[in-house]
Amino acid sequence: MNIHDFASQHCQPRKGKEHALSADKITQLLQLLPGWTLAADGHAIVKDFRFPDFHRTLGFINAVGFMANHEDHHPDIEAGYGHCQLLWSTHDVGGLSLNDIICAAKVEALLAR
Numbered sequence: 001m002n003i004h005d006f007a008s009q010h011c012q013p014r015k016g017k018e019h020a021l022s023a024d025k026i027t028q029l030l031q032l033l034p035g036w037t038l039a040a041d042g043h044a045i046v047k048d049f050r051f052p053d054f055h056r057t058l059g060f061i062n063a064v065g066f067m068a069n070h071e072d073h074h075p076d077i078e079a080g081y082g083h084c085q086l087l088w089s090t091h092d093v094g095g096l097s098l099n100d101i102i103c104a105a106k107v108e109a110l111l112a113r
């Protein structure tokens, strides 16, 4: 499986600990996602994105938001004039699930050219 395989999947309702990814699996999957790292608590993946100006930052946030609503899976977003940090975690699982990997891969696809 590569990043494109994940980007072409859709989020599924995943609720409960049985959907949590193991630490080994997370390490393996993070290697497919350039620039994404495990949050300090191990329960989320994060990446910082840089943009030349506010309207490009906002355009990115809107594109991510549209995708997130479509997938019914939503990131934490922190942003400023030329930067945006995305954090994916599955609240219904209390950690990381495949939904987070799929959404991070979809974000990379948004930026690919």
Ligand SMILES: C[C@H](O)[C@H](O)[C@H]1CNC2=NC(N)=NC(=O)C2=N1
Pocket (backbone or CB within 6 Å): 013, 072, 073, 074, 075, 088, 089, 090, 091, 092, 093
């Ligand atoms: C009912 C609805 O599908 C759930 O509340 C979804 C919505 N978006 C979500 N987003 C994230 N990041 N984690 C969730 O567990 C989650 N659950």
